[in-house]
Amino acid sequence: MSNIITNFNDKTVKYTQLLSDFKILLKKNSLKFTIQREVILETLYKSDKHLTPESLHHLIKENFPELKTGIATVYRTLALLEDSDMVTSLSFGAQGKKYELGAKEHHDHMICTTCGDITEFVDEEIENRQDSIAHELGFEISDHSMQIYGICKNCKN
Amino acid sequence: MSNIITNFNDKTVKYTQLLSDFKILLKKNSLKFTIQREVILETLYKSDKHLTPESLHHLIKENFPELKTGIATVYRTLALLEDSDMVTSLSFGAQGKKYELGAKEHHDHMICTTCGDITEFVDEEIENRQDSIAHELGFEISDHSMQIYGICKNCKN
DNA sequence: AGATATAATGCAAAAAATTATTATTTAAGA
């Protein structure tokens, strides 16, 4: 019997919901809803991957060529989304920061150093233990990030 | 009763031991032992902090001004040390990659988002659970990294 | 110790990544 939950691919949040949250957030801060911002959110959602600002920008240029989105806008929007906790950034291995929509449930990452494949998972036992540790050290947790590196099932063969 | 171990400040490995390991490693790979490499290792050891290539370079220029160590050498040596598993890199928050000597025992990090203070810890329960998870998913662990973010005891007051 | 081979270094240039500037466009609200 296991506590592990994997498969976060089936999206737990509908895009329309996400979009509406985004709009509310923008309004609350007197910010404007733009096509660029929508496209960035949508691309993050559809791709369902861990993207660098660069790779996200590429995807957008590919899928929305008529909209000449600048890289600076991607950076600015990612920063905005991260500040508002709609996306999370993490960095594994050599490459730089990667972003993913934080709309799915919290999860940690298991990364294959051979093929680069990423398995997302959550384990209740670890989550609980983290809380206990923080409590014992008088620390008030806001967040955490955990990555396990190694060789995946496939690559072992 | 707690499983948590903190205080990794009392160095578990003597510098002379570390240095000798380094020399053996270099010889094994037909690489040369240089003053720059020694100074980089020594500075990492003495500082006992999480340093960016930039801050490490600054420390070295301060403490060994006669040796005009170039930043490129710092980058190259950090890469070498990381490849050989003598240092570990991790990246929290906004700033870039930070390096620390991996000679001390493995540990994870609890980072105060207010004052930036870092508490290092290890929890056996979590370590074990990570192994179980990997096993269940057919994954062969080589390493892991875990950071807990929040507000520390001091900053709560 | 001196000669030889080869790796490492510093410096400068190049490349990559990120941030700031600004004129122009666009969204939101009246």
Place this chain on the structure above:
DNA sequence: TCTTAAATAATAATTTTTTGCATTATATCT
């Protein structure tokens, strides 16, 4: 539709990291 304030693209400027190369230093061999 008109007004105004924010966002954008484009570009420049910074910052960070990597690379090329001429010179220096290290290890090994006589």
